[in-house]
Structure formats: C-alpha cells, structure tokens
Amino acid sequence: MKAVVVGATGAVGSQLVEQLLQSNAWAVVATVGRRPVEVPATLQGKLQQTVINMDNLEVEGAPAFAGASTAFCTLGTQRGVAGSAEAFRKVDLVYVEQAAKAAKAAGVQHFSLVTAQTANSKQWANDMLPFHPLLYIKTKGQAEDAVRAQSFPRVTIFRPGLLLKAKNATVMEKVVW
Template sequence: MIAAIIGATGLVGKSLLELLLDSDKYQKIYVLGRSQPRINEHHFGKEKLHYLACELDELHEMNLPEPIDHGFCCLGTTIKQAGSQQAFIEVDKLGVLAFAKLLKRQSHPTLVLQVISALDANPQSSVFYNRVKGEMEQELRLLHLPHVQIFQPSLLIGERADSRTLEQIGQWLFCLTGFLFIGSLKKYKPINGLQVAKVMVDSAQQASKSVSVISNLAMHNQY
C-alpha cells in the first residue's frame, strides 16, 4: 500500500511515521510538509520515504505522484505557536481540510483518511479550540470520502521537539495525579503520542464505516 502523511514532525506524527516505515504493509510513504522529518540514517524502511516539500496554502494546487491508500493527518498547533486565532484556524481546520481535498481529488475508491482532532470537539462549543476542531470534523464529513477515521485524544504527552509550556505543566501534573483518572474520569486521561500512533496504524487496516470516531477512552482501552 501507499501512504501519505502530513504533520510528520509533531509528537504523534513522528511516531506514526516510524511505525509506517517499520511496517511491511506499506511500500511507499509520501511525507508532505515544510520541514523534512529527521530519520535515523540506518532506520529500517527509510528507503520507502519520499519527501514532498510544501506549505499548507499550496496543498490546493498539488497533485500526488500516485494514488494513496491511507492518508494520515497529524496537523496540530496552539494559538501561541500560530500567533493568532486565525493562524490557528489555518492549520487545525483549513490545513486539515486542504489535505483531505488533495486526497479526494485522486478518487481512490477505498481511501482511508485519518485525522487527529481533540476530546470534546464540538462546532457549537464556547471554547475556541474545541469549536474549531468540531468545525473541522463537521466539514470533513461533508467531503464524503470513502473512509474517514477521526481520533479524539485528550492531552497528548511525550517528548516534543517544540516547547509547549502548558502541556509540559500538564504532563508534570499527570505524573502526580494519574491514578485519579479512573471510572468516569478515565476518558479525560492524558495519552502518550506513541500510543495514539499505534492505534492509528492498527485502525487503518480495519476501516469499515464511512466515518468512525475513535475516542480517547477507546484508545486507552486498545493499548
């Protein structure tokens, strides 16, 4: 199979790319983005990686070299990193939709597109972050792709290349209070980026519905 991934330098994307390279199910992995991912020179499967340099606003005019079986969207930023609410929207909503439309243009009859959203994503939410994620999910459904899998993690934990102070504080607090996330609170339990990536790889092979939503709790229960 042929895969395409965008957002491969982030917390989940980096782990996901390594899993795809390790998998014997994929013959080629196209990586789209501004920066080329750093892969160990001797990493198994490195020869499968094909980097396509692009900006998000260039996705609408791109064409991929060949049909993609599985598309993985790991785009995600913060308002602080983006610089403004509009810049955040351009990544977490418009960038995701542009990648989805790029894959749609190839008309692959069994395409599987995976997208990382967020816990409590809701287009009607009063919380800006959750509202944008919810709007993205809503518009994604309207594209009517063959198979869409939406992942809704809670706070993502793991080693990041970039510094996110609030998430670092969250990780520290989780180390102290992780035992409290039981029962009805388990759905809010922070989740490791590698764990999300593993669930994504497994789920891509099992797509059956036109749209599936994989909750934070479901991801915890799978690994």
C-alpha cells in the same frame, strides 16, 4: 499500499511515520509538510517527502496523494505557538480541509484525522485568549466536519486526550505528565 501523512513532524505525526515505515503493510510512506521529516537511515527506503508552502497545500501537495490508499492528517498546533487565533485556525482547520480535498481529488479511499477528545463544531467560542480552550474544541470539531464533507468511503477520527509531547508541551500537559 501507500500512506500519506500530513503533519509528519509533530508529536503524533513523527511517531506515526516511524511506525508506518517499520510496518510491512506499507510499501510507500509519503509525507507532505513545510519541512522534511527526520527518520533513521534504516527506515528511509520507502519514504517519499514533499516539502511545500502549506498555504498552497491543495495544489503543491496533490502529487504526493497520487496512488495512496490512506491519508493520515495529524496537523495541529497551539495558539501560543501559532501566534494568534487566526493562525491557529489556519493550521488546525484550513490546512486540514485542504489536505482532505487533495486526498479526495487523488482518489484516496480512507482519510484518518487526529483531533481532540472534546471536539465539537457547535461549541460557542470567540478569539479572545481566555476562551481559547473553547476555540480549540470548536476548531477541532469544524476540522472533523470538513473531512466528513469530502464523503470519503472511509473516515477514521482519533480523539486522544492529553498527549505526551517532548517539546511545546502546555502547562497542563506538563502538570499531568
């Protein structure tokens, strides 16, 4: 089987790629992203990397999805890292939707998405910084809706709580962990 991972350099994606590469269930593990993934040399044999301009993910990333049975989307950022509410939504919603469309066009049968524990597209939110937690919840819910709208035969949505991240951890994450 072939897996495609979009968001492979992040906290979740990097761990996922390593586990997929170690598994005998996957013959090929393809990544799609703005920079290459760093993995141990012993795991590089079945890794195919596609480095693209994420603003053109649906077109430039399309070849990576060919022949894949499952796509995993672990894209996500923080408003502070992204620089604005608009840039945050671009990563957490627009790129997720483009990845789902590229996977669907390639005939991928199973799309797996990592969002957030409280994801809810109906959540009231605006772009003002004090309301960012609400924008986060709403955007993650909208990403789920965008993936479901592609009507994949199978969709899996993972809604973790706080993630243990080595870098770019928020104040709340540092306090909890």
